[in-house]
Amino acid sequence: MASALFYLPDVTSGVLSPEDSRHALTVLRLQKDDEIDITDGKGHLYIARLGSPGKNQASFEVVSRSEKPRRQASVHLAIAPTKNIDRMEWLVEKCVETGIESIHFMKCARSERKEINLERLQKVAVSALKQSRQVWMPALQAMVPFKEILELPVQDKFIAMVDESNPVSLRQSLRKNADTLVLVGPEGDFSEEEAAAALDKGFRKVSLGPNRLRTETAGLVAVVTMNLASSQ
Amino acid sequence: MASALFYLPDVTSGVLSPEDSRHALTVLRLQKDDEIDITDGKGHLYIARLGSPGKNQASFEVVSRSEKPRRQASVHLAIAPTKNIDRMEWLVEKCVETGIESIHFMKCARSERKEINLERLQKVAVSALKQSRQVWMPALQAMVPFKEILELPVQDKFIAMVDESNPVSLRQSLRKNADTLVLVGPEGDFSEEEAAAALDKGFRKVSLGPNRLRTETAGLVAVVTMNLASSQ
Missing domain, CATH: 2.40.240.20 (Hypothetical PUA domain-like; domain 1)
Incomplete structure (x- = not known):
């Protein structure tokens, strides 16, 4: 023990x-x-x-x-927090457990939640870090407008979209040793303007699988998918 | 809409x-x-x-x-329920959302929880099915002793073990079009006898990643990993 x-x-x-x-x-x-x-x-x-x-x-x-050195490829998630904050606490716990370098909260055009209690989420993150016995604390970032997220300096950038015209999956798009960021939108999805702005900044549209996922499920599936790609 | x-x-x-x-x-x-x-x-x-x-x-x-036809490869999880039942409800919700054919609950030597309310979990599953707009209802099975789980007729069978002598990851072990079952043990892990019995029955030991995961997190990571392998 x-x-x-x-x-x-x-x-x-x-x-x-x-x-x-x-x-x-x-x-x-x-x-x-x-x-x-x-x-x-x-x-x-x-x-x-x-x-x-x-x-x-x-x-x-x-x-x-x-x-212990940092792992070679870093995993980043930017998400529009759900109305129900329990679902965000859960997401933070699970992302920290499975492995992540930073979690960013963003205010989107269709966001239902305009603010978060970062201190409370930080406590959840610390508890998950200890529970999973890791030694690198992920960075939890205060909520910022969507536009600021587009400027994050990460190598490979994706926007998860519920878009039937888009058959490219996140998993197929990942490179083994690249730092990767995935954006997950609010319950009402990204606006057309937001999607266009992201593509304009070099983000690529990806799907997370065939099912319609809740926001926090989409966030965790994106993180697990990135971890699987980075760890092998 | x-x-x-x-x-x-x-x-x-x-x-x-x-x-x-x-x-x-x-x-x-x-x-x-x-x-x-x-x-x-x-x-x-x-x-x-x-x-x-x-x-x-x-x-x-x-x-x-x-x-809609069933998907080609089916995904099955057998898990020892956690003491905290909220974590199992959460797991059922997330497994159904991301895609699963059956969830089995098992009583292990070190199980803290000896019974579950299947009806309550069934409601959670129905709600997740509707929310994710799927048309195949996963089977939720009543709790049975560990030994019975070993007899499930599934092609590819794995036991997730926290075992530093075991570097083989689930992801590397999955075949694209095979029906797959993963066993996830209780908070205190499988007993040595259980692990030996599983290997004896053709299960293979696998790791779910470098971090120590909570039971329900391990369950979902296994399911997401199986889904990623089956969908591409």
Whole structure:
């Protein structure tokens, strides 16, 4: 059984966050000299030993540090958040678990949701990172207008469209070692102007399969498809 | 905009279920002579015209019928249900949306959950079928002991294992036009005896990727991976 994994962006502090301290001391009932794993979300895994517990404060000393390089090809998703925020929390959890470098939220012409609570989604992401024992924290970006997403500097860029005149699948379009971004639109799909603007900026239209998918399902299918292409 | 899609296993009745009748008349406020789509979940899509509404009863007359063949390769998942049943409901919804022929629930040595409410999951499946506008209803099977799952008559059979000595990925192992079954174990993984019994029955060990996945995430990743292989 692996040790509990904690997320702490700056380990030089030598102290877990108040929330993680409580978790370590009260829930896991860890004691002085017990070992824990810590990641800074920047590719490092630390093994640390707990010091004498303070009041709701778990201090530690780093025992060893190992490093994992970023994977060769990066996976990026830009999505118009659904009205039901639970579905976005679910999507963030699943994207982080299966592997992603960045998630961007965009405001589209037909978006029903105009704002998101990034802090809440960030917590979901941290929890999924720890659960899946990864050491690179994906970037969650605040919501921006659709047009700004078109300027993201990613090699291979796709727009998922429900379009029967478009038989090209995402899977067929992916290159093995390329950084890839897929756009997934709102429940009412992209507007014609948005689609045209994306094509104009070098995005290619792709299909995610024969079925009509909910927004968050489309997002996850795109990410799993990109991961399968990048990992083999 | 497509007409509302209803699911009715036997259209010869000429009447929607009480629940669907209420939905048609009260929520969608459909009127006499309005058209609806109906699927029997056996490959047929009917266009029907509503008759005079009775008290909470929507009768209809079939106007036309079209048929869609089953896809060439079928996708099957057998999974040990998670303790948290919400995660299984979510999995059923997402499997149905992305495409699956049958979902089997199994009781494993380390299963935390010993029973499931199949009726509730069936409702989730129907809702996902309608939402994704499909005409083949996947089969949801009642929970059975692990050993019975090993006897399922499927061509290509895999067991997803968290096993660092096993570098073969599901994706590399899939054949394009084969019926395929993947087993996904409980939170505590399969026991050694279960793994040995599966190998003995012709199952092959596969990995679903580099990250440690939750049970329901592993289930969906397996299904999406099978769908990608079967659809191209």
